[in-house]
Amino acid sequence: MARASFPIGSVRVRAGRSQKVELPMTRTVTGAETNLPVRVVHGREDGPVVWVSAAVHGDEVVGIEVVRRVLRGLDPKEFRGTLIAVPIVNVFGFMTGDRYLPDRRDLNRSFPGSPRGSLAARVAHLFMTEVVTPCEVGIDLHTAAHRRSNLPQVRADLDDPLTRRLARAFGAPVMLHAQLRDGSLRQAAREHGAKVLLYEGGEAMRFDEWAIAPAVAGVHRVLGELGMTAPGEDGPPVADSVELRSSGWVRARRSGIVQMECELGQEVTRGDRLGGLWDSFGRALAAVKADRDGVVIGRTEMPLVNAGDALVHIGTP
Known part of the structure; x- marks a missing residue:
């Protein structure tokens, strides 16, 4: 049928x-x-x-x-x-x-x-x-x-x-x-x-x-x-x-201009440098560092950030 x-x-x-x-x-x-x-x-x-x-x-x-x-x-x-x-x-x-x-x-x-x-x-x-x-x-x-x-x-x-x-x-x-x-x-x-x-x-x-x-x-x-x-x-x-079981965002500690130094899919360990925050004259304000071990599954593409903005999304096993 x-x-x-x-x-x-x-x-x-x-x-x-x-x-x-x-x-x-x-x-x-x-x-x-x-x-x-x-x-x-x-x-x-x-x-x-x-x-x-x-x-x-x-x-x-x-x-x-x-x-x-x-x-x-x-x-x-x-x-x-x-x-x-x-x-x-x-x-x-x-x-x-x-x-x-x-x-x-x-x-x-x-x-x-x-x-x-x-x-x-x-x-x-x-x-x-x-x-x-x-x-x-x-x-x-x-x-x-x-x-x-x-x-x-x-x-x-x-x-x-x-x-x-x-x-x-x-x-x-x-x-x-x-x-x-x-x-x-x-x-x-x-x-x-x-x-x-x-x-x-x-x-x-x-x-x-x-x-x-x-x-x-x-x-x-x-x-x-x-x-x-x-x-x-x-x-x-x-x-x-x-396989990842959880995830979280690394957030900006200061307002400024961010230069990202990590790539999607990159494996990171806690404390690894992921980028840096600068003022408009190039003075370093703060480093962006991994707060956990895992894999970079997302990141901002916006260079202008305010304190607290999400910068890097890390997934953890």
């Missing part, structure tokens, strides 16, 4: 097809309707239902390119299971190059949302209802915040056996055991029973190829690990990810 079609929004996607779907979100102040763009790859054979999403923060564009490349490499006639791809979740923020929505709310602190709440709550509710609810696994793609960069990494509950297996299959340089945050997509999806990998890599508003390529390969590996693609389609094996 042919596999049943997949319902989403007001349409049903037939088995063996890839179809774009527009999910109505709201009307703008001008009266124009704004939709959530989704593509469903509904394979001919049974298998898991998985979502991959990007741009929950509107300025995090790396994941948009990752989704595009992943979809380009999938044949729905040979695919097993169903993939729901959402390249731009925060459509409003993306259109203005802004991390947040017009109501200044962080969408990733607004889940599971509400059909009658704020704009952020309504977008979150729509995403939960139409995308997360039918899925067993999700991959949410992010970059660092404005004027920061992140080493390619997977953040997940590594104490859950299946999540850990999928994180290892993804093959990012680092996998970090990360606690759930209230209102996050990962927390809300977890409460629905989905296993979620959160990918971080690159900078906001930039197509960093060094962050895009590992994510494309990682998504394909996860699909292969779940049996949704044929062996070999998920790319060559990779070295084991470095």
Whole structure:
């Protein structure tokens, strides 16, 4: 018997097809309707239902390119299971190059949302209802915040056996055991029973190829690990990810101009020099030093800093 079609929004996607779907979100102040763009790859054979999403923060564009490349490499006639791809979740923020929505709310602190709440709550509710609810696994793609960069990494509950297996299959340089945050997509999806990998890599508003390529390969590996693609389609094996169990930021002791002397992925020990703070005439103000042993998984790209600003993110085993 042919596999049943997949319902989403007001349409049903037939088995063996890839179809774009527009999910109505709201009307703008001008009266124009704004939709959530989704593509469903509904394979001919049974298998898991998985979502991959990007741009929950509107300025995090790396994941948009990752989704595009992943979809380009999938044949729905040979695919097993169903993939729901959402390249731009925060459509409003993306259109203005802004991390947040017009109501200044962080969408990733607004889940599971509400059909009658704020704009952020309504977008979150729509995403939960139409995308997360039918899925067993999700991959949410992010970059660092404005004027920061992140080493390619997977953040997940590594104490859950299946999540850990999928994180290892993804093959990012680092996998970090990360606690759930209230209102996050990962927390809300977890409460629905989905296993979620959160990918971080690159900078906001930039197509960093060094962050895009590992994510494309990682998504394909996860699909292969779940049996949704044929062996070999998920790319060559990779070295084991470095497992980190916690992380923390080294912060500026003084206000000034920072010169960073560390690189993403660099292994550091407590007391290592990571950079220096200077005044506008070049007078040394303070050294930036590692406060723990670990791996540099993120850093500021902004040279002007105030006392207390986050400078270097270090993950520890």
